[in-house]
Amino acid sequence: MLAGMSDRYVMPGWFTRNVFNRVVAWLTRLGLSVWGSRVLEVRGRSTGLPRRTPVNMLTLEGARYLVAPRGHTHWVRNLRAAGEGRLLLGTRAERFTATEVPDEAKESILRTYLKRWKWEVGVFFGGVTADSPSDEVQRIAPDHPVFRIETPSS
Numbered sequence: 001m002l003a004g005m006s007d008r009y010v011m012p013g014w015f016t017r018n019v020f021n022r023v024v025a026w027l028t029r030l031g032l033s034v035w036g037s038r039v040l041e042v043r044g045r046s047t048g049l050p051r052r053t054p055v056n057m058l059t060l061e062g063a064r065y066l067v068a069p070r071g072h073t074h075w076v077r078n079l080r081a082a083g084e085g086r087l088l089l090g091t092r093a094e095r096f097t098a099t100e101v102p103d104e105a106k107e108s109i110l111r112t113y114l115k116r117w118k119w120e121v122g123v124f125f126g127g128v129t130a131d132s133p134s135d136e137v138q139r140i141a142p143d144h145p146v147f148r149i150e151t152p153s154s
Contacts, residue, residue, distance in 0.1 A: 007072055040066065041093075042078045042085035051078055056120075057087065057149075060112050065101070067113045068145040069121035076145045087149070096149040103141040110137055110144060 040055045053075045058065045068076045079085060079098050087094045101109065114122065115130040122129065125144070128136050 039088040040075055040079075040085055041088055042075060043082045045078050045081035051075065052088070055087075056113070056117055058109065058113050058116065060109060064149045065109055065113075066098070066147045066149060067109065069113075069117075069124040071124075071143050072145060079147060080145075094151060096151055098147040098149050101146040101148055103138070106141040106144070106146050107134060107137045109146050110141065 037054055038057050039052050041050050041052045043049070044051045051074070053073075055066050055075070058067060066079075080100065084095065084097045087096060110125075110128075111130045114125060114128070118129065126140055128140050
């Protein structure tokens with residue numbers, strides 16, 4: 001775990017679990033990305049079985065990131081343990097390795113993420129927006145894990 005990290009986790013409600021996530025995952029499995037959506041597949045830390053969840057992949061300055069708006073979720077904990085996973089879109093499966101971004105390096109990533117997906121996830125950021133002062137973005141950084149994802153060289 002990184003220094004300063006919190007254990008904040010906002011569980012998805014019934015609508016998100018049973019409707020929204022399922023619709024986004026279904027469209028993504030069909031090969032239709034909804035604003036950068038992918039299905040993240042990562043090995044479960046207890047069972048070793050593949051676990052899948054829809055995520056928003058952010059590209060910023062040529063790098064790709066996964067941001068956890070709900071905090072330290074199961075997929076975050078699984079990805080920390082596995083260090084790798086797959087991003088699924090339609091029939092394409094892209095293997096990747098993940099490196100967690102330290103809190104002090106998250107500001108521009110969180111701002112860009114909020115700018116793009118505020119309509120979907122803004123409620124999970126405690127009133128902080130893409131235009132909030134730097135100290136406010138830094139305050140919430142420990143609550144929102146960010147992973148830089150890279151495709152292993154062949």
